[in-house]
Amino acid sequence: MKPHLKIDIVSDVVCPWCYIGKRRLEKAVAQLKDDYTFELRYLPFQLSPDTPVEGENHKERLIAKFGSEERYEQLIRQVSDVAAGEGLDFHLEKQIMAPNTHALHRLIGYALQQGKQLEMVETLFKAYFEDALDLTQTDTVVQLAESIGLEGTKVREVLTTDAGTEHLDKQLYQNRLMGVSGVPYYIINDKYAVSGAQPTELFLEALPEIALKAPIQAPVVSGESCDIETGVC
Template sequence: MNKPLTILNKPVVKIDVVSDVVCPWCYIGKRRLEKALNELSSEYDFEIEYHPFELNPNMPASGANHREYLIEKFGSEDRYEQITGQTAQVAAAEGLNFNFSEKSISPNTRKAHAIAQLAKEKGLQLNIVESLFKAYFTEGLNLADDKNLVAVAVKAGLNQDEVEQLLKDENALVQIALHEQEMYKLGISGVPFYIINNKYGVSGAQASETFVKVLRDVGQEIAAANACDVDGKNC
């Protein structure tokens, strides 16, 4: 009786992640969340779904020069160097390799989000999201180029013909915009944002320890709601 108990039918915690593929803190937050999920894997099961959010929905389809775009956004070249350098250091502490110097284009990300939604239908969304983040931040791939998007998607498990047809489907892009409107209606104005069990919101790339605490609190709440009292009441 000294062995730890194996929990059968573990409580399931639903996590909706709102993010953008060009958001560095979304990738950092992804790693921090994954560390928390790994720590809690013996106690709970997790259901994760990614939702689209474009940091710049008005970005041209062909994208913009990455360095020039961010220098203008941050206000100066010095500020650009400072922010990207600090972000890369934080990413490195989470085991991520950010190569800002490798990126030439800041893309419009609506097509990337459409691919992620297609992947959800195939049970491959987590693979695709990780692949898109890695392609952009580590490999410096131009995600404004359809050929690159197709290559990333196919390597992550999607069918090439389906992805190519998707990228030609204007309705699929409209659906992404509509999905984003739903996020705005929830009051989400920045990413990453995490919705836990359709009830609690967590904003920003929190530390793994913070995710552990929040998820454990929610998991215990779920377990309590599904439990019976000793006397058989509240069943």
């Protein structure tokens, strides 16, 4: 019987390092899947919970966050170059709207119940970072969910009512209690923490070691992430 690795991934839909980290982890899983079984689950985090429900201008928000248009453009180029190295085609300069991700996380939770969470997370990341779609628009998000086989009427209900809110808010609170202030944040076998979009090589080295270890608390390994405290992303 293969050793089992359960990986909970704390992330936000609008976090570029979460998408980059997703690709890096997937590459490691692909190389290790013959020797280990994997269970991946996404947990919610909101980098900007104060974003209006209707969303706000993406560029203006980031210029305010980073201090200048020059710094904004520099960081957009930097993260896009890193993403390209992982086979991702970012077009953040074309993204107009930054959504409040609360409803999107409720959708991701619903997708988990339907056995479609990984597909939903991938679809939302691609829509936001590569296709520059407006995720504040319910119709757009419903179409994305339908594209992976979710039922449109149910999805619309999740997005436009408070369905799943209590459970989501509890998860967000629990993640804050764990001390998560930046994403991506990986919790492996309920004990080991890896923070930031680590290189594939680190996962290839760390995951087999963790699979063989007794469940003791290990130190957090840190890497590139989006941080709610400093605003750095």
